[in-house]
Amino acid sequence: MARGAGSRWRLLAGLALPLLLAAALAGWALQARWHRDALARALLRTYPQDIDANPALVRFADEEAKPLFARNCAVCHGAQMQGNPLIGAPALVGGHWLWGNGSVFQIERILLYGIRSGQPQALNVTEMPAFGLMGRLTAGQVHELVQYLMKLNHRPYDAETANAGQTLFYSQLYGCYDCHGTDARGEADYGAPNLTANYWNNGGSEQDIYDSIFYGRHRVMPAWQGRLSLEQIRALAVYLHGLSHGSAQGSVQGSAERG
């Protein structure tokens, strides 16, 4: 009898130990899950402009966003976020924002509704007209404008041609300054880029710039509402905002490697 009772206790102990271990693991996972959910809720409940003040939320958003970026965004913007001039996908590092100033709120709006995506709330008030294709400027005039832009960006240029381009830039007939500003520094409300920063979404060679003016640009950013959750969109917005303002956790290289 004693031997039978002893083996029964050994059996019970042998079963109870893995059970306790499993319960402890489950408890730990549950706690981690609750903590993550609490952070996710806090991320969404906090006003976008206030998130920067909470490092725990920023860290959480960064960790959530890195794999999301690799899966959904890197195909256009590049794994290193360097952009792709062939499709006009801008680099997301460097702090150059075509629309708005790169706040969490503005990035989130773009992610939610896109740019020229066909969504009624998308950013779609303007596009770069095809001045050459439409016959509003001749090839020669486009060339003159390109030389003026070279001059504005402190690159080699032909002075006489650039002067002619400057006249065109400020001509009421063509109205380049109307969108890009009288100082050519762009207008973020219209998505008109700064033409003095030597930073070009569609390529910065003379031929690329010529093509932008002659053929125009009408780039589309899809709307992600419905494809990504609100939490994922907010996390990406915080992450991209952090990268462009130098506060995101981990390097771009790191994010690409993780993805």
Next chain:
Amino acid sequence: MAVPHTSMHPVTSASRRSRRLLPQLSRWASPAQRRVALPVVGMISGLLVAGIGLFHHAARDLTQVPPGYVALVNQQGVLMSDFISQTATETEEPFTQTTAAQRAHVLHEMIDKELLVQRALALDLPETTEEVRTTMADAVDAQAAAPTQAVQPTEAQLRAYYNAHRDRYSSQGTMTVLNLVLHVGGYQNADQTVAQAQADAVEAVYQLRSGAAVSYVMEHFGLVDASPQYDSQQLDFAAKLHLGAQLYQVATMLGSGEVSDPIVQNDGVHVLVMQQRQPAAVEDFPNARAQVYNDYRIALTDQAARQNLKFLRSQAQILLAPGQSE
């Protein structure tokens, strides 16, 4: 102990394994041990089920506002992002500089609007109101067409489009034309036959071509002016509406100052006097290119909308009542 093989069916390797396992279990655990083991297995299973339940996404609790929203109106959320955007738009100030009262006012309006939209859906306005249906259909078209606009056309594509649709790039012709009618059996000669009227018209045409005044010829032959009351230049399409296809066809062949041959129609014999004519002219590509560019992009939009509809139709079940066709 080997289990005797009693089945006539081929013994699979799985069934062989299970038959080896059962005797091993009975050797490993006594009946008392098995009585303990069974509840433990049950507990583990219960824990597993509970664990899956805990980590599985539960249905959204709609008794409170979900994160990312600022209000819940009949289970429909008002997005925080939309609220911030709307507040900034209405107050014309950055959201951070708006007061609590301003935010409350905007939220109140957004909730009102959401209630009205929900009421509209309850009233089935998308099915019953043409304006709502048109807006919805246009929005779907716009979404379908958005990607097509991302790629700018090339010069060659524009030229090809122009060549394929050259007739669209004609300037409208204009004409100022008198449409004189000799009604058969008119007020001057009630017994007049068609042949007699035709002969009179030929004579009238002769005199007009010889330089006689229109007013004199009209009075002499009993011709009536059937032109529109206003004696002004008309675009070709307007002249076609007024003259009808047959007379318009004749009119387009006349130059300024020319007079047509008599044309017999049901209401009498017509004579057209072309006072001034500017024929339609086809614009060449350089002059038409802005219009060609716009038309090309519109054509892409239309094509995307058609393809979208084709897809929707392929996914839809459409039944037509007997005798109906589309």
